[in-house]
Amino acid sequence: MGKIENAKILISLEICVKIKGFKIYDWYMPLITTNIDQVINELHKGKPVAIPTETVYGLAAPINNEKAIRTVFVMKDRPLNHPLIVHVPQNWDLSTLVEDIPVYAQQLINKFWPGPLTLVLHCKHDQINPLITGGQTTVAIRCPAHPIAQELLTKLGIPLVAPSANPFGKVSPTTAHHVSESFPNLELTILDGGRCSVGIESTIIDATHAENYQILRHGLIDEKTIAEVIATPSLHLENTLRVPGKLENHYQPQKSLYYFVSYKALADFCQKNPDEVYVIASKRPMNIREDHFHLLADHPEKVAFDLYYQLRKADTADVQTIAIELPPETEGWQGVRERILKAGTPYSTTSQGKVI
Structure with missing residues (x-):
């Protein structure tokens, strides 16, 4: 057997390491690739993959594959009541996912999508798995600006959930290598899109009300920037909606x-x-x-x-x-x-x- 065949085995097959006095560990080597078709093939098999966005790398699964979505929760050790953000291709028909879009929300979409802005809207329950919403009546949606993410979404033809590709509560990854470090012992295909150009997660806005909006998670698109686009007033009240990043402790390094x-x-x-x-x-x-x-x-x-x-x-x-x-x-x-x-x-x- 040649070197190439050996390398393929190391990458694709499970290796059992047996050492006296230690447990038997199933060890996998995450695969970093630039082949979008290969990543789509993994998604069609029902396997989550890591993908680049302009904010951070995400652990992605199709919104219509409940088993893959559950796997994302397990891989991240993420609480099941912590909702996920749906990532859509550019010009996706949002009426297939949400009940209505306020006028100001559409203006924000026109200005900032694709980009690091997430909108929380009332969802269509027959189209959105409750695992995605955390059992709420709303869904968080954004359109990523990373060209590789857009190419993947367009070719796949279905939106993806994609929480940050790291264990829950820890520092988000901004390179493919970071993802590999986060999941060193899991079988995972990682789509390499280089270093993320933004570097922190998107701004999240509660857009469920027609007359006002509220920032639920801050990002680089701030209230001043939003006010330059819409005249809708913003609220600064306690908000009970559960969205990513609202926990008191998050984004934490090991040290x-x-x-x-x-x-x-x-x-x-x-x-x-x-x-x-x-x-x-x-x-x-x-x-x-x-x-x-x-x-x-x-x-x-x-x-x-x-x-x-x-x-x-x-x-x-x-x-x-x-x-x-x-x-x-x-x-x-x-x-x-x-x-x-x-x-x-x-x-x-x-x-x-x-x-x-």
Whole structure:
């Protein structure tokens, strides 16, 4: 048997590793490919696949395949009451999925789709599996801007659910390699579309009311940007709709992440823990190594692009803790701040001044 045949076996077949004193593990090698037809074939077999979008990589399954959708929940260890976002091809007839679309919602679709904006609308129950909605009467829908995602959706001819391709509550992947790292022991085909251009999840809007809307999850499309397109007023009230990203703790790296409201507080912390910290800040503290530092950009789009990538890099660094300077609480930064606040905890000092 030649090298090529051996390689195929390593990729496609289950390998049982038996070591005395250890359990028997079924080990799989995730397959990264650029072949869209190969990915479609996996979907037709009922297997979830990982796909690129402009926000983050998603773990995708057709909306009409309940078994595949359940597999997505199992792979992610995701609560069954946590709804999924439906991803549609450009110009998809939304009347097949939802009851009605408010005028302002259609205006937002015309302006921002394809793009990182998700709309929550009243669903047609005979068309949407309750697994997708988390048992609610609404469904979250978006049209991804990534050209490979659009090509896949168009060729497949059916919308996909595609929550982030990582274990539930952890840092979302922005490269195909990140997905492979997230599911190292699962049989999974990953469609490689390069690094995600946005880097954080989409803005989610409650568009179930005709006279107003509400942002349920912040992203790069913020309220100011929306107000430039529609005159519809926004609400800032408690909202009981369940949507992705609303849990208090989310997007969390493996290592402890502390955020600091000022650079001075972060620098003081680093002075006491110079060899234990990976720093993301507006400048490098003097005692922090260059390879343990990432410059926090002065624009939210740049920070969003790098945030998850750097958190994953920090997780592999020889440090105990990640320290990040919290961006300003001003217009445009809500999406990035929301991710950091959910991923980390505010730092409080101890008498020893050591990592807590």
